[in-house]
Amino acid sequence: MMDGFAHTSVMTQEALQLLQPHSGGVYADATLGGGGHTAAILDASAPDGRVVAVDRDPRAVANARTRLAQYGERVRVLHGEFSNLPALLTAAGHSRVDGLVADIGVSSPQLDDAQRGFAFSQLGPLDMRMDTTQGQTALELIAELSESELADVIYRFGEERRSRAIARGIRRALEAGELATTEDLRMAVQRAVGRPPGSKIDPATRTFQALRIAVNRELAELEALMGCLADVLVDDGIAVIISFHSLEDRIVKHFLRGEPRLHVLTKRPLVPGEQEQYDNRRSRSAKLRAAKRVPRAQDDATMEAQA
Numbered sequence: 582m583m584d585g586f587a588h589t590s591v592m593t594q595e596a597l598q599l600l601q602p603h604s605g606g607v608y609a610d611a612t613l614g615g616g617g618h619t620a621a622i623l624d625a626s627a628p629d630g631r632v633v634a635v636d637r638d639p640r641a642v643a644n645a646r647t648r649l650a651q652y653g654e655r656v657r658v659l660h661g662e663f664s665n666l667p668a669l670l671t672a673a674g675h676s677r678v679d680g681l682v683a684d685i686g687v688s689s690p691q692l693d694d695a696q697r698g699f700a701f702s703q704l705g706p707l708d709m710r711m712d713t714t715q716g717q718t719a720l721e722l723i724a725e726l727s728e729s730e731l732a733d734v735i736y737r738f739g740e741e742r743r744s745r746a747i748a749r750g751i752r753r754a755l756e757a758g759e760l761a762t763t764e765d766l767r768m769a770v771q772r773a774v775g776r777p778p779g780s781k782i783d784p785a786t787r788t789f790q791a792l793r794i795a796v797n798r799e800l801a802e803l804e805a806l807m808g809c810l811a812d813v814l815v816d817d818g819i820a821v822i823i824s825f826h827s828l829e830d831r832i833v834k835h836f837l838r839g840e841p842r843l844h845v846l847t848k849r850p851l852v853p854g855e856q857e858q859y860d861n862r863r864s865r866s867a868k869l870r871a872a873k874r875v876p877r878a879q880d881d882a883t884m885e886a887q888a
Contacts, residue, residue, distance in 0.1 A: 603630065635666065681813065734795045738794040819871060844875055846872055
């Protein structure tokens, strides 16, 4: 039995329809997670399609290696950040791939494990690191930031209009020695801004999102991944990017539209079907965008025309 890293991959069939995996092809799963997308690509590209699968979470890597062992040498599972995808592909013996999928954001096992500190619904330490082997925890980040810097983080990454009051409340809790757990953070936010009667959304939701994004440098990681897509895809190779909130989707949309080496395949993002949304509640906010690598000969023609 794997160590509890069970995660339902989102929009797998839509991703496969766009990628069209084939035998002999080489693919990248930039966000391995529970291994669902990787397994689906390997099945669809049998008997000898290959996947290089990457994740920054060492627990996800360990569990996926067990789950995917049946595929033998057809899969390489690597620990690392997808911002370093070109180097990771090179380490696996590939400079370019026929297709790539990236399911951005936090995974269900990370959210559901209290010791990871991602969710206020689970009592745990204020950690929030996707890669538990390096980097600052959420508590260490809070302690390092000034009140105004903390407010800026909460506003920028959580789109929280009450960021200044929340930051002030969090700093007070920290200085009083009352900030060690996810529940402490949740209560600090609630004391700062209250909770409207009948509201179904906890007032700490946006603050937790903001701190998680800041701790893991998620938007900078995504920007780096988008920036290398055209380099790592073969001619006519496909990239499929699945995002879960507006900050991510905005980066993906603007980059794909502004990159002349990529041809957008999804003028509007695809969303999960009704059945998938019913079966997997966390899929409801997913948006899928895809693009195809323009043949490199056209790159040359474009550069000549601009000269």
